[in-house]
Amino acid sequence: MDLEQLHQTYKESSISGRYITVKEIEPILDRLNKNNNLEIVGKSVENRPIYGYKIGSGKTKVFLWSQMHGNESTTTKALFDFLNFLNDDTALAKQFLNNFTFLAIPMLNPDGAYLYTRANANSIDLNRDSQDLTQPESKLLRALFENFKPDYCYNLHDQRTIFGVDTTGIPATLSFLAPAYNEEREINENRLKAINVIASINGVMRDYLPGGIGRFDDSFNINCIGDTFQFLGAATILFEAGHFPDDYAREQTRKYVFMSLFVSFQAFCENDIVSNRYSEYLNIPQNKVVFYDFIYKNVKINYDGIEKITNFAAQYKEELIDNNLCFNAYISEIGNLDGFFAHHEYDAKGATYSDDYSNFPKLDQKANFMLDKNIIFVNGLIKK
Numbered sequence: 046m047d048l049e050q051l052h053q054t055y056k057e058s059s060i061s062g063r064y065i066t067v068k069e070i071e072p073i074l075d076r077l078n079k080n081n082n083l084e085i086v087g088k089s090v091e092n093r094p095i096y097g098y099k100i101g102s103g104k105t106k107v108f109l110w111s112q113m114h115g116n117e118s119t120t121t122k123a124l125f126d127f128l129n130f131l132n133d134d135t136a137l138a139k140q141f142l143n144n145f146t147f148l149a150i151p152m153l154n155p156d157g158a159y160l161y162t163r164a165n166a167n168s169i170d171l172n173r174d175s176q177d178l179t180q181p182e183s184k185l186l187r188a189l190f191e192n193f194k195p196d197y198c199y200n201l202h203d204q205r206t207i208f209g210v211d212t213t214g215i216p217a218t219l220s221f222l223a224p225a226y227n228e229e230r231e232i233n234e235n236r237l238k239a240i241n242v243i244a245s246i247n248g249v250m251r252d253y254l255p256g257g258i259g260r261f262d263d264s265f266n267i268n269c270i271g272d273t274f275q276f277l278g279a280a281t282i283l284f285e286a287g288h289f290p291d292d293y294a295r296e297q298t299r300k301y302v303f304m305s306l307f308v309s310f311q312a313f314c315e316n317d318i319v320s321n322r323y324s325e326y327l328n329i330p331q332n333k334v335v336f337y338d339f340i341y342k343n344v345k346i347n348y349d350g351i352e353k354i355t356n357f358a359a360q361y362k363e364e365l366i367d368n369n370l371c372f373n374a375y376i377s378e379i380g381n382l383d384g385f386f387a388h389h390e391y392d393a394k395g396a397t398y399s400d401d402y403s404n405f406p407k408l409d410q411k412a413n414f415m416l417d418k419n420i421i422f423v424n425g426l427i428k429k
Contacts, residue, residue, distance in 0.1 A: 087185035108195035115157020120201030123302035222261035238280035244322035340387035374425030
């Protein structure tokens with residue numbers, strides 16, 4: 046099966062990019078609400094609706110939620126692509142619906158989505174509120190979990206551009222985790238189920254993303270939703286949608302998330318979830334913080350009359366300005382950058398740095414500068 050063509054067929058064309066709010070998804074949900082699948086299951090701090098979408102009649106119950114962090118929208122896009130597939134009248138879609146009952150929360154944190162922030166409107170990280178349950182969104186997620194009693198949970202997130210696959214120099218476009226359920230990070234029956242699902246996904250997706258799949262850190266934190274749900278007995282799988290080269294809009298990554306969702310459920314239908322794939326899971330390299338968006342090497346600077354060669358890095362900050370998402374590059378590190386990689390790298394070969402203020406870069410300064418007075422960088426990139 047051509048998974049890339051499958052995604053092209055079901056890609057939801059009405060949403061794209063990174064800034065996606067509840068207003069963008071409501072028309073899609075209304076269109077997909079063919080059999081009273083849709084329900085407003087709760088409200089956010091600022092009284093925005095939180096939607097639940099239920100489809101399928103199968104014995105295995107799957108609970109999926111996205112945009113727990115408001116600025117992590119890639120998996121939301123992929124989830125709608127997958128819901129489009131489920132709503133098509135094909136034999137394969139019917140097979141999925143006969144095998145599974147899906148409950149999807151496409152946007153758990155609509156306030157954070159509107160503000161484009163990780164936290165909710167009360168500045169609380171919902172993924173650290175699984176025990177205290179101080180927020181309406183956290184309480185809602187727990188109540189849905191307890192009422193639905195899922196066999197599997199799909200905890201769908203984005204990760205920053207700083208993550209690479211170990212020290213290979215390849216960005217971690219997809220990363221997965223079967224969260225721990227205790228401090229000892231032991232493997233019980235439910236965690237092994239999650240591990241087997243991830244191994245099945247990796248077995249297929251590594252052909253599409255050679256070297257670009259990582260395994261997220263499994264340190265136990267009972268305050269995290271995934272760890273809590275694993276502890277409570279549901280096999281829980283964490284998805285982390287990361288960077289693909291030159292894909293800051295995360296449209297390529299979106300495709301790979303859709304493909305991974307599809308592959309995981311296809312594996313169930315084809316009885317391809319074998320009893321123990323722990324060794325395969327451990328063979329997925331771990332994520333590491335090894336990337337910057339920009340690295341500039343061998344730059345000559347003049348500091349207090351002393352010339353020297355140095356390196357510096359810049360990182361995009363995603364800033365919402367007048368309801369438009371802007372990627373603004375700021376200088377984030379200066380000095381020895383051994384062991385780090387960049388999504389954009391420039392070798393200055395001893396060219397002299399200058400900007401509108403000084404002859405050397407400063408931390409948190411916009412990445413607007415010149416080399417030898419004639420090569421101009423604006424927002425991190427060479428001005429053409």
